[in-house]
Amino acid sequence: MHSLKSINAYFIKYKWRLLMGALFVVFSTIFSIYQGVIVRDATNEIVDLIANHKAVDNTKFIVFGLTLLGLALTSGFFLFLMRQTIIVMSRYIEFDQKNELYTHYQTLDAAFYKNNSTGDLMNRISEDVGKVRMYTGPAIMYLINTFSTVVIVLAFMLKINWQLTLLVFAPLPFLSFVIYKVSDLINKRSTVVQQELSKLTSHAQETFSAIRVIKAYAREKHYINELETLNTDFKKHNLRLALVEAFFQPVMVLMIGVSVIATVWYGGHLVINKTIEPGNITEFILYVYKLTWPFASLGWVTSLIQRASASQTRINEFLKTKSSIINTPEIKTNIEGDIEFKNVGFTYSDSKIEALKKLNLKIEKGKTIGIKGQIGAGKSTIANLMTRLYDTTSGEIYVDGQPIKKYDVFALRKSIGYVPQEVFLFSDSIRNNIAFSTNHDYSEQEVIQAAKDAGVYDNIMAFPEGFDTVVGERGVTLSGGQKQRISIARAVISKPQILIFDDCLSAVDVETEELILNNLKSIMKDKTTIIISHRDSALRYADKVVEL
Numbered sequence: 001m002h003s004l005k006s007i008n009a010y011f012i013k014y015k016w017r018l019l020m021g022a023l024f025v026v027f028s029t030i031f032s033i034y035q036g037v038i039v040r041d042a043t044n045e046i047v048d049l050i051a052n053h054k055a056v057d058n059t060k061f062i063v064f065g066l067t068l069l070g071l072a073l074t075s076g077f078f079l080f081l082m083r084q085t086i087i088v089m090s091r092y093i094e095f096d097q098k099n100e101l102y103t104h105y106q107t108l109d110a111a112f113y114k115n116n117s118t119g120d121l122m123n124r125i126s127e128d129v130g131k132v133r134m135y136t137g138p139a140i141m142y143l144i145n146t147f148s149t150v151v152i153v154l155a156f157m158l159k160i161n162w163q164l165t166l167l168v169f170a171p172l173p174f175l176s177f178v179i180y181k182v183s184d185l186i187n188k189r190s191t192v193v194q195q196e197l198s199k200l201t202s203h204a205q206e207t208f209s210a211i212r213v214i215k216a217y218a219r220e221k222h223y224i225n226e227l228e229t230l231n232t233d234f235k236k237h238n239l240r241l242a243l244v245e246a247f248f249q250p251v252m253v254l255m256i257g258v259s260v261i262a263t264v265w266y267g268g269h270l271v272i273n274k275t276i277e278p279g280n281i282t283e284f285i286l287y288v289y290k291l292t293w294p295f296a297s298l299g300w301v302t303s304l305i306q307r308a309s310a311s312q313t314r315i316n317e318f319l320k321t322k323s324s325i326i327n328t329p330e331i332k333t334n335i336e337g338d339i340e341f342k343n344v345g346f347t348y349s350d351s352k353i354e355a356l357k358k359l360n361l362k363i364e365k366g367k368t369i370g371i372k373g374q375i376g377a378g379k380s381t382i383a384n385l386m387t388r389l390y391d392t393t394s395g396e397i398y399v400d401g402q403p404i405k406k407y408d409v410f411a412l413r414k415s416i417g418y419v420p421q422e423v424f425l426f427s428d429s430i431r432n433n434i435a436f437s438t439n440h441d442y443s444e445q446e447v448i449q450a451a452k453d454a455g456v457y458d459n460i461m462a463f464p465e466g467f468d469t470v471v472g473e474r475g476v477t478l479s480g481g482q483k484q485r486i487s488i489a490r491a492v493i494s495k496p497q498i499l500i501f502d503d504c505l506s507a508v509d510v511e512t513e514e515l516i517l518n519n520l521k522s523i524m525k526d527k528t529t530i531i532i533s534h535r536d537s538a539l540r541y542a543d544k545v546v547e548l
């Protein structure tokens with residue numbers, strides 16, 4: 001449970017809610033348990049009436065009834081306040097944790113995202129944080145509840161008879177243990193169910209994204225069969241879970257029953273011996289009921305804490321991961337765009353592929369360089385290194401004569417307009433996709449100009465909604481060439497000092513290529529530009545061409 005220590009900082013942050021919550025639990029418990037005293041008095045009254053053939057005093061019983069009602073209402077009111085403090089606190093902690101994790105995700109480097117699946121990232125921010133919430137909310141709440149109930153009930157019981165108290169308490173630890181075992185089994189099985197569900201969703205998700213390929217190859221049957229197999233597994237594990245869950249309630253009822261029988265049996269003896277009053281038996285039975293849930297919850301809470309702890313370990317694992325791209329901004333001046341690769345070597349840590357080896361390359365400020373080379377030659381890797389998505393393994397990249405690592409990484413990236421090889425457009429309007437690169441709002445004129453420079457303006461205007469056309473999953477599907485050109489517009493709108501085009505004209509015809517290159521010529525005039533391409537035609541305006 002070591003990992004849960006990191007939650008303590010949150011408890012300190014929300015200490016008032018926690019303390020108030022604890023206080024409300026105690027109040028609620030006192031009012032709830034005091035009902036036992038009223039029930040005892042009422043029972044004694046009835047026994048007395050019957051034994052001594054007295055007339056019934058209605059008002060007395062009405063008072064008993066109203067007092068019980070009042071106690072229940074007051075206890076309920078504090079119960080409400082308790083949930084409003086402790087459960088609310090757990091929601092606040094959940095909120096903070098999700099923000100903390102997401103913010104941290106954003107700082108992590110490309111290598112991290114390569115090594116961890118999206119599903120896993122999503123799981124830790126939703127499932128795992130959710131499980132930790134079960135600890136900060138319900139588990140803490142029931143722990144305080146159990147503790148205060150036991151202390152208060154014990155005080156009430158011991159005042160009456162210690163032997164009977166012992167008898168009532170004896171089976172309770174056993175109850176906790178059994179419930180713990182059952183909850184543990186439930187947890188284990190529901191983890192398996194969760195994993196099966198995860199497989200099922202991943203499969204469905206992949207099917208939906210690949211639906212065009214699946215249909216084109218007429219592989220629907222195969223995928224339907226696969227899903228059915230997974231779904232059968234899912235059902236099997238769910239049924240196994242339902243089986244243990246079915247045990248939970250009966251076990252509780254059985255345990256309570258045993259305790260009640262013991263109380264009546266031994267209590268009866270004590271009444272006959274005149275050691276206690278008949279009302280004490282009803283009082284004790286009530287206490288048994290009041291104690292059962294707190295003790296049962298102890299087992300449940302233990303397994304909640306275990307799960308929360310496992311989840312927090314997984315969360316901490318990610319929180320402790322540090323980006324290998326270390327930002328030590330030393331240089332404050334703006335980037336001019338003089339670039340030099342000196343003996344640059346790069347090996348991808350996961351695949352151990354040496355993508356670049358002793359690369360020496362000089363690009364003067366304002367010049368355009370073309371890079372060509374075979375598939376897998378390391379062209380895109382150059383773009384990755386320039387944008388510091390990865391850092392060189394050996395050698396050094398110099399920008400304006402200074403090592404690239406000395407620049408603030410955010411400032412560096414802001415001064416680069418990068419069109420990646422794989423275009424990504426957000427499910428948003430074309431306007432927002434183009435104006436994506438900075439926080440400041442671009443004027444309509446700037447967006448239009450960028451679209452014109454990228455040679456996509458006419459295409460956009462052909463859509464009924466123009467720049468408001470929503471693209472992506474829930475919108476219009478753009479052609480490969482249209483996507484590429486919107487991606488170019490996104491890169492050039494901010495007029496960055498360095499431009500990197502990674503094979504971004506591959507999906508347009510030679511005429512359009514000519515048009516775009518011509519448009520870009522004026523933008524590229526005094527900017528440093530790297531054009532990566534397989535086609536010589538795309539490199540014709542380059543000042544020099546390097547082949548990898």
Ligand SMILES: Nc1ncnc2c1ncn2[C@@H]1O[C@H](COP(=O)(O)OP(=O)(O)OP(=O)(O)O)[C@@H](O)[C@H]1O
Pocket residue numbers: 114348349350351352353354355373374375376377378379380381382421503
């Ligand atoms: N993220 C990555 N993780 C591991 N290995 C990678 C990664 N990206 C590329 N590689 C490997 O590094 C080598 C160079 O890849 P790179 O993407 O730089 O090639 P490229 O010249 O851009 O090829 P293409 O013309 O097909 O775009 C390849 O062998 C590739 O398998």
Ligand SMILES: [Mg+2]
Pocket residue numbers: 379380381421502503
């Ligand atoms: Mg590439």
